[in-house]
Amino acid sequence: MMEMATRDQKKQASTLGVLGLGYVGLPLALETAKSGYRVLGFDVSPQVVDLVNRGESHVQDVPSELLSALVGEGLLSATTDFSRLAECDAISVCVPTPLNKIKDPDLSFVVTATNSIAATLRPGQLIILESTTFPGTTREVMLPILEETGLQVGEDFFVCFSPERVDPGNPIWQTRNTPKVIGGVTEKCLAQGVALYERVFDTLVPVGSAEAAELTKVYENTFRMINIALANELAQACDRLGVDVWEVIDAAATKPFGFMKFTPGPGLGGHCIPLDPHYLSWKLRTLSYKTRMIELASEINAEMPGFVLGKVQDALNEVGLAINGSKVLVLGIAYKRDVDDFRESPAIDIIRLLQEKRAEVEYHDPFCPSIEDDDHTPLANLPMHSVDLSQEVLERADCVVIVTDHTTVDYDRLADVARLVVDTRGVMRRHAGGRATVIGLSGAEQESVATWRPRLQIAVR
Ligand SMILES: NC(=O)c1ccc[n+]([C@@H]2O[C@H](COP(=O)([O-])OP(=O)(O)OC[C@H]3O[C@@H](n4cnc5c(N)ncnc54)[C@H](O)[C@@H]3O)[C@@H](O)[C@H]2O)c1
Structure with missing residues (x-):
């Protein structure tokens, strides 16, 4: 799998969208920007977007100095304008996955985010779901929405799941050095995901699905x-x-x-x-x-x-x-x-x-x-x-x-x-x-x- 990833590395995405700039999304946006990608953050909250664009961190583990440096260099910016998802070669989805009142999964944020992505989906785009969820969400919930566009997964666009393992407040294990598990909807999807994240994380752990x-x-x-x-x-x-x-x-x-x-x-x-x-x-x-x-x-x-x-x-x-x-x-x-x-x-x-x-x-x-x-x-x-x-x-x-x-x-x-x-x-x-x-x-x-x-x-x- 890793060999396949190396071949596909040539096709690396240059603009990464991060959907949801909270405890998970903001550190990921920062780490990808540090790795040389141009990062465009998306959030439904105008306050969050304003803070990020001012270089002010609202997440404890993200130092404002680092954020404002990346914003200043033009490597990282944020927007509430979801039509700009079309600019992204890859999109990582870091939206909440809460429980509803009767403690059942509430996937409404994932569905809304996927609808936004589907609205501008174009050939070549890679979508990676990072939100914690039950097995089957990527294939059974996200994929049908994306395929309604008429584009075909594994050929026209690519979909992976890669869970965020961030441990807030942990000074040793942070976004980059925590091994990153990733699985694709198809083998080609996995190869694309690995090619993108190889530059961001020290260790990738590709799995079969x-x-x-x-x-x-x-x-x-x-x-x-x-x-x-x-x-x-x-x-x-x-x-x-x-x-x-x-x-x-x-x-x-x-x-x-x-x-x-x-x-x-x-x-x-x-x-x-x-x-x-x-x-x-x-x-x-x-x-x-x-x-x-x-x-x-x-x-x-x-x-x-x-x-x-x-x-x-x-x-x-x-x-x-x-x-x-x-x-x-x-x-x-x-x-x-x-x-x-x-x-x-x-x-x-x-x-x-x-x-x-x-x-x-x-x-x-x-x-x-x-x-x-x-x-x-x-x-x-x-x-x-x-x-x-x-x-x-x-x-x-x-x-x-x-x-x-x-x-x-x-x-x-x-x-x-x-x-x-x-x-x-x-x-x-x-x-x-x-x-x-x-x-x-x-x-x-x-x-x-x-x-x-x-x-x-x-x-x-
Ligand atoms: N916090 C953690 O320590 C942690 C660790 C590992 C995994 N996770 C998982 O990561 C996911 C995100 O958690 P979090 O703690 O970062 O949540 P969070 O509430 O801190 O941040 C989520 C962000 O997404 C934004 N958002 C909501 N709907 C959106 C949409 N449709 N489009 C764009 N942005 C949208 C919200 O405004 C918010 O800023 C969850 O699935 C969670 O279970 C969290």
């Missing part, structure tokens, strides 16, 4: 989701057994083979891991097969915010406080450490559950300054704004819940000042000698933890 590439991505994320569920189940088991889950996991991780470390936490978050496996289970349901491991893992992960609520309730109870009327500070709302994305974050569920129990909730997150009304969260009384982690804020909180272990927080100071800490990430074990209620610790340990500060007496009203 678009479906294999689609399934690779959802399998990877399902693997993570199921292993996180296993760690969360272990935390709940340890809670009952009186064994320290963090010690068990650290000890297991010393095994040099056959084990991969996953840690428990407040639940699943982000735009990918909680959603993508449902794409696979939906597809399998249409084939009369039930993906039982996905269903069970989802159930366990979805229980975690309730488990955390129980821990807050227990901690407050230890010092004679009811959750109703207590001041709870949620520390970190992003779905993972040091990122600014709180889509699907368990923090939102935890805030909601606390509010339902009538706690007075504040949050601190240096990466997420506010939660707005249009952020599609189930929260009432929006907007909410991040509070500074001042002495006063820490002192007025009856309980601090660490939901996201951002590295910007001084956990030693937190241990010194906060009255009660419920730690869902095990971070206080490292920073403050374990002086907090840590999920997955035994009942006895939790009790000693709940009386760790004399000032706790003050908290009893």
